[in-house]
Amino acid sequence: MAAQFGRRLRRGATSGAIVAAAVAALAASQGPGAIPPPTDNLSGDSAIGAGDATEPAGGIGDGSATGDSPYYTDLPPLNTPNRPGALPTAPQVPIVTGPAEAGIPATVLAAYRRAEASVRASDPSCNLPWQLLAGIGKVESGQARGGRVDGNGTTLSPILGPVLNGVGFANISDTDDGAFDGDATHDRAVGPMQFIPSTWATWGQDANGDGKKDPNNIYDAAQAAGMYLCAGGRNLAIKADLDRAILSYNRSTEYLTTVLSWFEYYGRGTHTVPDGTGLLPVDRSDRPAPGRPLRPTEPGSPSPTPAPERPSPRPTPSPTVPSKPAEPTKPPVTEPSRPPVAKPVEVPPTLRVSRLKAGTAVLTTVTESAFAEAATVTAVDASGRPVAGVSVRFELPATTDARFPAGATTVTVTTGADGVAEAPALRAGEKAEPFTVRATVPGRSLPAAELKATVEVRKAGALARVGDADLTAAPGASYADVTVEARLDGALAAGVTVTAVVTDAEDSAEQSADGPSFGKDAAGNPIRTKVLKTDDRGRVSIKDLVAGEKAGSYVLLLTAPGGGTAKLTLTVSAPATTPPASPDPTGSPDPAPTADPSPTASGSASASPTASPSPSA
Template identity: 50%
Template sequence: MAAHFGRRLRKGATNTAVAAAVAAALVASQAPGAETDDAGRQTTTGTQPSSDTPAGDSATGNSPYYTDLPPLDSPSPVPTVGPTADPTVTGDTAAGIPATVLDAYQKAAAELREAKPGCNLPWELLAAIGKVESGQAGGGNVSANGDTITPILGPALNGNGFAHISDTDNGAYDGDSTYDRAVGPMQFIPSTWAWAGRDGNGDGVENPNNIYDAALAAGHYLCRFGWDLSVDDDLHSAILSYNNSTDYLNTVLSWLEYYRKGTHEIPDGSGALPGNRSDNPAGSSPSTQKPTQQPSQRPETGSPTPKPTPPSGGGSTTPKPTPPSTPPTPTDTVDHLEDGGTAQLTAMAGDAFTERVSTRAEGRDGKGVAKVRVRFTIVSPTDATFTGGEKVATVVTGTAGVAVAPALQAGEKTGSFTVRATVVGRSIPGVDYTATVTARAADALARTSDTELTCTAGGEFAEQVEVKATYQGAVADRVAVTATLIKSVLDPTENDKGPYFKDANGNPVRTLTGLETDANGLLKLPKLYADDTAGTYMLRLTTEGGATLNVPLKVTEAEPTPSPSASESASPSASPSA
């Protein structure tokens, strides 16, 4: 920690650095580590993050980041956002945020307030991460639509001073078909962007080199697993999931606190560039050009590796030094993935799946490989998710090499979808699992009243039919119900006489579809009417799942209308003649 905070940030800022170091050190004393539980959620613990945490499971692949700390004096007099400061003043320029970059952060946070209100994502957190990852997109070096004018790329993650992450995108995002690199203003590695990418500027493209897209993706990334960023533990877990380093956590928290006290807008392209990076305290910056071929210098020194010069005179040559070999990680030893004993994956719409996807990572010898990150991704169009509402979950294999995905939660869309298991950081074939969502069902229907349903011919039934649906004794909500007036219990065809419902135009109908029980499993049918035919009839209700209920309906003869009585008075007789 002393090395991290003791670096000189800028000329004349020694006191600032010392004061900021003290504040950050206080944060560090309470900074949690990050672990993954059996549900694939990263949780906080009392231990610090270890250096051997697989980098492929972070947004950045644990790539290098800028370590500059904010100025000692917070913006004054009050928090402001707007073009209120003079960008020619060095302090204001260093503290300000370029206009387009600031707009991207604020729009992303606003969208997250609608999409995931429980996350409580502050735009200042996106600004803090953007500052640490890319110096606010290289000082706001972006076009009006948010595209970076010069590509922002981290070093090749080749295991030589960095994490080892082989290419996962064939160079599509980072221009490197051998190793992955962190890409864009929020420094996503391609394998993470593949599932976390978002379209933030509405152009139909998910581009990690666009600040609007990258900021929105970062917001969703930080808000996964149901984290509430107004809670310190969740906030720390989210930041550590972005880059698993305690120093990184402290640096981001320092800028978060600084921006919360106020900042201001500065013109695009006028932002101050950071001077110190975590992998090179001397001040070298990440590559800003697309890679062409693998550089020959070591990233941690920045100087070319000297080549041995053969001696003159034809004597024996000096043997070429052999670079130290990097021991293989557990991920490197994985040969393939196998199904880990997953049972049939079936659930009713709206319910949780009782079975979970299980995958086993195996080496060439067929033995399970522990401590390997397995990523489970829902790849088919469906509204089903993992617990917590996410489409992706990463779980570490246990001692037997098995990783069990979080429970699946069915949505309302019925049919089959695919869950794919892959190894994080390796390009080996994944394993696909088929899960099926069936329609909501009921196995029992019952009337809520035992009143006999009667009506006179040509009249209407006084009481509407109401039923309650259950499934295995529990309320069956939102279950589709069909109501048909049938000829008899033995003949379930639609009747052509007797009771009927009315359609919107008042015409008789004897079959109703599209009915659905409410949240309490209740359904009240529309009013029933009777034609002029007396008799006993049958209403049949059926549901998905096999529930059937027959409701008898009785139509009685109408009472005869009394005819007018004959006149008792006879017509007057003719008067007798005189």
């Protein structure tokens, strides 16, 4: 039966008409039995078709996405999955059950559907079906190890292929310095879609908008795989292009057959299972197991009915007393065991939640302080009952400088048994303003729960000078340092903003035009207003206060939020007066000659009695 089933699968997988028709049908219908394709921000950050959904320059080259790393060789079961049709969008509707092999973990399936929608938006001619991504994800990592991913789609631990050192595999020297695979000597395939680092460097995507291209994130990896398969203008509805796309992922005809088998199987129907509960594959291409059956017997299968015992032969007749022939032994009647009844698959918490209820805590604090209350929301289903295990993302607006621990602006936490998700301690920055914390469910388009928060300024009801030294200085001289203490309700007030202004009088709040200053600005203008902040002891020190050129009395006005006020008198002393210097005789010019009134002078002017008479006389 197993051999017959394997031949049937290979025949179906290699039939060009069947596969091409399947791809065309999936392209038109989005596939039966699957969750409706996302039309909004599944990852919480990027719209469908946005981001890196464009083909890199250079195409796919001559290598393969995985470096031809090993893969799982398990084949689908013989039984066909249920074909229930598309699921309703309401999360409270029970999810359809079916064969375990047809179950795909919720987050992994969401990533495949999102990748299909994103690639169809950027490259509709490729006709990428998400079932092809599911087939590759199955053989590469068992659907991310059965869906062991967190709420953002990142694997709980890295998925690494063997070291590609040429021993049984390709020899690929390190290309990423160990950044993705942790090996600085050789490369290894990484993540749920098993990209080697050199391929990821070209094709890596950021599908969940977290600012990182992470091969261990199923959203990023699925979109990168979709882009890679569509490279070179391929149309996956054409059998030749489909084969080339799969072989470009791993150049092995056995790989092609296995992927196509799962692709065809998922095309007939799937259902969702909770993250972490997917069926794990067993057989791998690098671990052959001769003699091991294709698939172990499922537990609970009917036991075969034992063959009836043959009747014992007739005894040899005794010559004396003939005995009756022994009656044939009746075969035991064993009723075949009933096939196990499929248990209904529990709806994942992320799909059961109907809305988020904002907590009632009052989020208020002062600048540069922690909020006393935490931001909380409660996840409830359609009937109002709490839902545990739901991932909730808390996000701060870009306008605030408040932060979660480690400076984070977004954090993701999981609801507890009571359905409550509590964000880590939130700390305010220097801005005093109201803002809103938004809480959402990653992967769902539910309305965000909004929590109002307020940051107020620190206050001081009283300001008082420490010390009483006289504040007098000559023009251009510096004043002694001034220390002021701030208090609120009698307690020292740290971190309070204190504004200091030099005014002309106690009853004025206007800045003086001639009084002392706190130095000069870059343009050479005096600074007469300064904003200070009290230290952890509630004190502020005022330094570098310089007297102006104009003598007189001025006021240093100090104010703080909360009503604290102080007024300090500043005196600019008048310059000392200097008496004028006396004249220097040696340096003075000789006085001008004057008429001599002495008798001698007058006598010399009269006629001498001894003088001879002039001839005229």
